[in-house]
Amino acid sequence: MNLSRFTRAGSAVAVGVLALSLAACGSDPEPADSASGDGAAESTETDSGEEMASLAGQLSGGGASSQEAAMNAWRAGFQQANPDATINYDPVGSGGGRTGFGDGSYKFAGSDAALDDEELAAAEAQCGEGGVIEFPGYVSPVAVAFNLDGIDSLNMQPETIAGIFLGEITSWDDEAIAADNPDADLPGTAITVVHRSDESGTTENFEEYLHVAAPDVWTAEPSGVWPVDGQESAQGNSGVVGAVQAGQGTITYADASQVAELGTVAVGVGDEFVEYSAEAAAEVVAQSPRTEGTSDFVYTIELERDIPGTYPIALVSYSLACTTYADEATAELVRGFLTYLVSEEGQQAAADAAGSAPLSDTIRQAILPGIESISAG
C-alpha cells in the first residue's frame, strides 16, 4: 500500500492545503452598492423592489446565449434584492432551451425564436392546464461589423449585404459598395466573410432579415444554419468578433454589444441608411404587429424589416415560463424573477449590461398580467 499511501497522502496534502487556505477566505462578493453602506443599503434595496418578502431557493433556466449578458444583469439584480435566492441560466442555445423547457429540466427558458406549434404543444403538455407564457424579454440590434483600416462606417443596401455574405461581392472596392459610399476611400482588399459556426438565433435572425429585405439575392430559407459553404466561421458572438479583429477585410454579423471598436454598416431602409442603435431596434419591435391567433399569455411579434427610420436587423429573444408550477416556492421565484426582468429597472440593467433596447410600456402592460398569474397548481 506504500504507493497509494504516498500518492494519496501527496494529493490529499495538496488538495487539503489549497482547500483550507482558500476555504478560509472565500465568499460571494458583497453587492457593489452596499460596499460603502456597511450592508445597510441591502435592506433598502429590497424595499425599493416589490412589496414582498425576500424570496429564497434555487431556480435554473437555460436557452439562448444571446440573452446571457442581459441575464447576468437580471440575475444579479434579482439576487441582490433576494440574497437567499440563486438563479442559474445555462446559455446552451435556443434549441437546447426549448428542449429543456419542454422536458421540464428548465423552469424558464430563453429562445431567439418563438415556439412553433409542435413545441408549443410539448411545452403546454409539460406546463399543465394553465399553459405557457411567452414574451419578448430581450431586444437587441444585430450589427454588421467589419475590419478595414481607417473606415468606421459604411452604407449598404440589403442587396449589397446579401451579395457580400453570399460571396458574390468579393472585394471592398466593388461598385455596389462604392455607389453608396462616394466619400469612402475603399481599398481593393478581398472580403472575408465570417459567420457563426454554431446554430444560433442571431444567424437565423440575420438570415431572415436578408431573406425578407433582399429576396432576389438571398434565396435560402432561414434556418439557423448558415447556408453558404467554405466560408470562415467561429463559435459564438465573441468568436466571430475575434476572428474579424484578427483578419483584414473581414466582415460579420454579431450582437451589437460585442462589436467593440470594429467598423459597422449603416443599413439601407427605404431611402435612408440607419446606424444600429438600441432605440432604432426598439422602434422596430414597437411598430411591428403582434402575432395573431395566440393565447393571451403568448406575446410574439411579426418583425417588419422595412419601417423607415428603424434598424431592421433586430434580434427579439423570448422568455418562456409556465403559468403553473408544482410547488409554491418555484412559482414564487419564477414570478418574482420575471416580474423583475420586465420591470423598468430590469430592462435598464440589461440595457446597461448588454446594450439591449428596453421594452416599451405598451408591451410591458400587455405581458404583466400573464406573469402575475403564475401560481402553484
Add this chain to the structure above:
Amino acid sequence: MSAVTGTNATDSSARTRALLTAADPGRRRTDRIMQGLIWFAFAIAMVPLAWLLWTVTVEGVGRMSIDFLSLSMRNIFGGDPGGGIYHAVMGTLIITGIAALISVPVGILTAIYLVEYGKGWLARSVTFFVDVMTGIPSIVAGLFAFSLFALFLGPSVRMGIVGAVALSVLMIPVVVRSCEEMLKLVPNELREAAYALGVPKWLTIVKVVLRTSVAGLTTGVLLAVARVIGETAPLLVTVGVTDSINLNPFEGRMMTLPVFTYRQYQQGYAPCPAGESATCVADIAFQNAWGAALVLIVIVLTLNLLGRLVNRWFSPKLR
C-alpha cells in the same frame, strides 16, 4: 638493429595515429547534424510552450488579487471588474479530487491485475478495452455520465459528482496504461528474489513491485490528473455553470476553472459607456478568462511539484 626497430616503432606509431585520428568525416558530420537537429527540436518545441506560458502569465497576472481568488462571480455582470474565481477553483478541486479518488485505486489495481495476475481471456479483454476506453471522446464521456444520472434523477440533474464520474471514465484508462508500463519495467529478478525469501505474492507486489515503481506510478497518476483537470466539454453538460459558491458535489451546479475560462471567453466584450472606465471594463471577460487560465495552470503546477516532492521524500533509495 636498433635503428630498424626504431623505424618500425615510428612506422607503427604513425599508422596507429592515423587509425586513431582518422574519423570518418561523413559519420562525424551525421553526428553533428543529428545533434544540431535534436537541439533544434528542443528549441522549436520550447518556443510555443514558453510563448503560451508567457502569454497566460502576462495576460492573467493583471487580474490577480486577493478578491479575485477569494470571491465568486455572484451578482457580477457586464463590465464590472469585481468578483473572482473562488467558486470555480473549489469546484475544480472537488470534482477532480473525487475523480482521482475513483480512478486511481481502480486504475492501479487494474494495472496490477494486468501485470501480476493477468492471464487468459479476461486479461486480454481488459487490455483491449482499456485501449478502447482511451478513445472515448471527452464529450461522449460527459454525455454518458449525464444520461446515467438522468436516468434516475431526471433530466435537470447537474451535480459535481456527475462531472467526477465523467472525468473518471476519461482518467481510468490513462492511469491503467501508464501504471501498467511502469509496473512492467520492474525487473522480474526483484519479484523472484522476494519469492525466494518466502514473501507471499501480495506482499511482494506491495512491498517490492509498487515500492520500486512508485516514482513512475506517481508520474502516471499526475499525467492522468493533468489530462482531466482541464477538461471542459464533459463538465459543461454534467455540472453546468453557476456564479455562486457550491461546495457540495452531491447537490446543485458547480463551476470549474476550465468551464469558467470558456464561459468568460464566450461572453466577449461588455458594452461600456464612453469615459467611464473605472466601473466598467469592456474586455473584463477576456481578462477573467486569462486570469482563470493562469490560476488553473498554477494549481496544476503546485500539484505536480507537491507530487514530486512527496515522491522524492518517500520513494526508496535503490541506488
Add this chain to the structure above:
Amino acid sequence: MAQRIDVKDLNIYYGDFLAVQDVSMTVEPQSVTAFIGPSGCGKSTFLRTLNRMHEVIPGARVEGSVELEGVDLYGSDIDPVAVRRNVGMVFQRPNPFPTMSIRDNVLAGVKLNNKRISKAEADDLVESSLHGANLWNEVKDRLEKPGSGLSGGQQQRLCIARAIAVKPQVLLMDEPCSALDPISTIAIEDLIGELKSEYTIVIVTHNMQQAARVSDRTAFFNIAGTGKPGKLIEMDETSTIFSAPAQKSTEDYVSGRFG
C-alpha cells in the same frame, strides 16, 4: 596487428573523487594480461580508460597518459570514437542488441562505419567472425534469429564475434565469464587462448584460477580502504605472481588469506 599499451602515471577521477591512483604499466602485444584484485579496487575502471569508455560517465576524467604504440589516446587530435573502434570491449554481461538478428549483431560495428560491403563480403565476415568466436557451428542455421534467443555463453561469444568483426587491435574483457556457467566459461577461456595470437587481450577477472589459466602476465590491484583510491600493487609474469609475488598483500590475496 596487435598493439602495445603503455600507461604512464594515470590518475582516474569521478568528479573530485580519485578512484584509481598513479598507475603505470605496459601491456604486451599478442599476449593475455589479467587484472585481479578485490571488488572496488578500480580494475574495471582502469580497464575502461584503455578505450576511453570511462569518460562516458558524466564527470569522469583522467590525468596521465595511455599510449597505444606510442600514440597518446587522450591526445587532443584523437577521436574517441576511433579509439573504441580500435580497442574492442566485451562486457561482464552478454549484451547482444535485442532488436537485431545474430547476423546483424555481428555486422553491427561494420555497418556503423557506413562501409558498403557486398552481401558476399558480409557473409564472409559473419562466418569468419563467428568462427573466430567458436560459435559458427552452433548458429549457422539460425543467423536471422534474434541474438537474445541464445544461451548466455553463446550470447557472450556472439559479443566477442561482434567485437572482432570490426578488426580491433586490442580486446578488453571486463569479467567476461562472471555471468556464465562453467562449461561456457571454459569455452570462452579456450577462445581467449586462440585469440591472443592476433590481439592484445586484457581481461579483468575475479577468478584467480581463471587468471592463472589464461593469462601470460597478471596485474594485482588493491585498495587501502573505502574512499581511498585503488592502486596497482604489482605486475609480473603470471607464474611469478601466483608463486612468488614481490608484495605481501599480493601473496595474501592469491593465497586466499586476504583481509
Add this chain to the structure above:
Amino acid sequence: MTITDSPPRAGVRPVRRRRSSDRGFNRAFRWISHGAGITILVVLAAVALFLLWQAWPAITAGGEQLATSVPRFPADTSLLAYVGPLVFGTLLAAVLALCLAVPVAIGIALFISHYAPRRLAQLLGYLVDLLAAIPSVVYGLWGFLVLAPVLTPFWLWLNENLSWVPLYGGQASTTGRAMATVGVVLAVMILPIITAVSREVFLQTPKLHEEAALALGATRWEVVRTAVLPFGRSGVISAAMLGLGRALGETMAVLMILSPGFSYSLDILAAGQHQTIAAYIAADFPESTGLGINTLIATGLALFVITLAVNMTARWIVSRRKEFSGAN
C-alpha cells in the same frame, strides 16, 4: 511470473505474518485486482451500450428522414456520406498534428535523455511534464487569440509561393483559422505527452546496449540509432498513440480555432473546409434535439471506431516486434 502462490517453506527466513492470514490476503488482493479489471469492462460496456443505443435511431433512419430533422444534413445522402467529411477532418487534423509532433517529440525526448547536461535534463523533463497539464481550453484561447494571427502571414506566403503542393492549395484564410493552425496547436498539445512517455522509455534503455554500441566505435548518434531507438520503438509507438488519442478526441481547441466546413478538401490553409467529430458534437449538441442528437452520437461512434482501428494497428505493430524486444 510463473511462481505459484505456494506457502513459504519452513526454514526459509521467517516472514512477519502467519501463513493462513497470508493466504487470505493473497486471495483478497487477487480478487480486488480482478475486480478492478472487471469494473473497467463494466464501465466500458455501459458506455458502449449507451453509444449504440443512442446512435441506433440515426443508423436505422433513412437519409430522407434525417434530412428533414437534422439541420445540417444534406438532402439525398446517407448517414455515411454525412459522417464521411467529419471523419476525414478528424483524421486530417490528427495526422497533421502527429506528423508535426512525433519527430520533434522524439528529438526532445532524446535531448532530455541523452544529450542535455544531466542537471538541466531533470529540470527540462519536469518542465515538459508540467506542460502536459495545460488545459485544452487554454490552448484554444491562445491558439485563437495569439497564434492564429501570427501564423497567418506564413500561411499566406505558403499559399502564394507553394500552392502547387497539394496541401497548400485553395484560397488561404486571412484570419489563420484553418486546419493548418489547428494542426500546429494540436501538435503543441500532444507534444508533451509523446515526449514524456518517449523520454521515460529512452531513459530505460539498458546501459549494456549503449555501451556495446559505444565499444564498437559508435558516435553518439549511432548509439542512439543502434541501441536507444530500437529499444524504445514500441514505447514511442504507444506514446504516439496516446498523442493521437488526444488529438482525435480534442474538442475545445478545435472548437475555438477552426472555421468549420464539410468537405474532403486537402487545402489545409483554407477556411471552412474541415471539421472534427469531437468539435462538431460539442458545437451542435446544445442546439440539437431528437434525431439530431442521435445523429451526433452516431458520429461519436464513428470517432470511437477510428480510435479503435488506430489502436489495433499500433498493437499489431508492437506485437510484430515483440520477438526482438529486450524486455525480460
